[in-house]
Amino acid sequence: MTDAATLERPGGGDDQQVEHFDVLIVGAGISGVGGAYHLTQQCPDKSFVVLESQGDYGGTWRTHTYPGIRSDSDLYTFGYRFKPWTGAPIATADKILAYMGEVIEENDLGRHIRYGHRIDTAVWSSDDRRWTITATVGDDGEQRVFTANFLWMCQGYYRHSEGYTPQWPGMDRFQGRIVHPQNWPEDLDYEGKDVLVIGSGATAATLIPAMAPKVNHITMLQRSPTYFYPGRNANEVADMLRELDIPEEWTHEIVRRKILHDQKEVVKASFEHPDLVKEELIKGITELLPEGFPVEKHFVPKYRPWQQRIAFVPDGDLFAGIKSGKASVVTDTIDTFTEKGILLESGEELEADIIVTATGFNLNVLGDIAFTIDGEPLDFANTITYRGMMFTGIPNMLWVFGYFRASWTLRADLLADFVCRLLKHMDELGVSVVTPTLRPEDQDMELLPWIDPEDFNPGYLQRGMHLLPKRGDKDPWRHSQDYWSEKELIPAADLDDGTLRYS
Numbered sequence: 001m002t003d004a005a006t007l008e009r010p011g012g013g014d015d016q017q018v019e020h021f022d023v024l025i026v027g028a029g030i031s032g033v034g035g036a037y038h039l040t041q042q043c044p045d046k047s048f049v050v051l052e053s054q055g056d057y058g059g060t061w062r063t064h065t066y067p068g069i070r071s072d073s074d075l076y077t078f079g080y081r082f083k084p085w086t087g088a089p090i091a092t093a094d095k096i097l098a099y100m101g102e103v104i105e106e107n108d109l110g111r112h113i114r115y116g117h118r119i120d121t122a123v124w125s126s127d128d129r130r131w132t133i134t135a136t137v138g139d140d141g142e143q144r145v146f147t148a149n150f151l152w153m154c155q156g157y158y159r160h161s162e163g164y165t166p167q168w169p170g171m172d173r174f175q176g177r178i179v180h181p182q183n184w185p186e187d188l189d190y191e192g193k194d195v196l197v198i199g200s201g202a203t204a205a206t207l208i209p210a211m212a213p214k215v216n217h218i219t220m221l222q223r224s225p226t227y228f229y230p231g232r233n234a235n236e237v238a239d240m241l242r243e244l245d246i247p248e249e250w251t252h253e254i255v256r257r258k259i260l261h262d263q264k265e266v267v268k269a270s271f272e273h274p275d276l277v278k279e280e281l282i283k284g285i286t287e288l289l290p291e292g293f294p295v296e297k298h299f300v301p302k303y304r305p306w307q308q309r310i311a312f313v314p315d316g317d318l319f320a321g322i323k324s325g326k327a328s329v330v331t332d333t334i335d336t337f338t339e340k341g342i343l344l345e346s347g348e349e350l351e352a353d354i355i356v357t358a359t360g361f362n363l364n365v366l367g368d369i370a371f372t373i374d375g376e377p378l379d380f381a382n383t384i385t386y387r388g389m390m391f392t393g394i395p396n397m398l399w400v401f402g403y404f405r406a407s408w409t410l411r412a413d414l415l416a417d418f419v420c421r422l423l424k425h426m427d428e429l430g431v432s433v434v435t436p437t438l439r440p441e442d443q444d445m446e447l448l449p450w451i452d453p454e455d456f457n458p459g460y461l462q463r464g465m466h467l468l469p470k471r472g473d474k475d476p477w478r479h480s481q482d483y484w485s486e487k488e489l490i491p492a493a494d495l496d497d498g499t500l501r502y503s
């Protein structure tokens, strides 16, 4: 049950109302809202609260408001397993928000969520056997204090307040406007303008076709090519099942299974036959580009398929923009910004009214929350992960870090089941603290980076890897990022194998 107690604030000062919950969820994005749903279903006796710094739910889909903002994976698998997706597979942010809104509404989750609560500190006390969380509420700096037995970190992996913009020489000279997609200005008028987009990830691939109809010209400037996967924004199996009037719950499950089956084959092939997969991807793109287009220069990456996320391009709209002449691609390195645009190392100058830096994210570790454990500041990088979700020496805490080669939400659902199973197991054992701890036989295992850079290496992870926990070279200390093995391993994880220490 929820308690409200009056506590003296550390360091004296006013008495403060402190609310206690069994579970505190950080963040009301797709993971946090999913976590709230699973708690109500699987652990109905547990009290919980979701604290969210933004003014509404949605996380990623609320933060990003740039033109065309959409998913790059299908919503049958990015959607929750428990709530059928009934639209086109690739969805815009407003459709995803509407879907999440229905989940909140249908399950009466709104009463558990507190918006405008930015958590600043999380303090674990072994004496009290609980976390104390301090949040800043609203703009006037009011602080509220919560205590919780278990902290469920659903804060995502990047800083929502601002994206990553590298510093190039001469940026201050540029007379036009520089915009990062993560902070899209509401008043940005790009009608009839020349726009230069730096970057060629999913964001650029979304922005360019969305802006192309209005601009004079839009150029995608990339240092090196990225893989894209163009395809129809429809799912044949879903269409067929709907024609047969099959209930949406069945359609959702069948389509998910089919998509996951096909993706497994593609991911497997990208390891076993990377050249073949590469050839297929390039062939798909070439067919959509004008005759004689230098595909090799602009669309043939140097890395293996799936070493970075492959953006699905619905209905090949990016390539249609290029074919129409409204959009173009330049592959080169920036020498300097100029008054009028960007001078490239090749000597060419690209002129622009607006430069969009689609250059990615700043990794954010644990929601920029200052963690303390029994008086010691937590250095997350010094911990070792238990299955890519919990961490040695950090009691009663789990972080939802989803998949990259498959939809994030698949892991959010799997980990939610794990949290609920763990909480019930602890109740059965009559314990209140669980801390991942190396066993004697684990002491000498090789420690590796959070994610193998050979396996998956987007820029924000490479820049931030030193801030992240280590993984081991054997179970349960691995972090495989492999949905197809984890969907068996996580539900079957032995909670009494000695790596989870209870007290």
Ligand SMILES: Cc1cc2nc3c(=O)[nH]c(=O)nc-3n(C[C@H](O)[C@H](O)[C@H](O)COP(=O)(O)OP(=O)(O)OC[C@H]3O[C@@H](n4cnc5c(N)ncnc54)[C@H](O)[C@@H]3O)c2cc1C
Pocket (backbone or CB within 6 Å): 026, 027, 028, 029, 030, 031, 032, 051, 052, 053, 054, 058, 059, 060, 061, 064, 070, 071, 072, 073, 074, 078, 117, 118, 119, 120, 154, 155, 156, 157, 158, 160, 203, 366, 367, 368, 369, 400, 402, 403, 406, 407, 408, 409
């Ligand atoms: C533009 C874009 C498109 C993407 N498309 C896909 C896709 O198609 N498929 C896919 O699988 N993945 C995609 N991703 C990855 C995506 O981030 C995840 O899939 C997913 O949305 C993450 O959900 P989340 O709830 O874990 O975190 P987030 O969506 O990041 O939400 C975290 C929430 O926690 C809140 N928060 C953070 N710190 C604090 C704090 N200290 N106090 C209180 N609240 C806090 C934030 O305000 C935020 O609302 C995309 C990412 C981006 C940026």
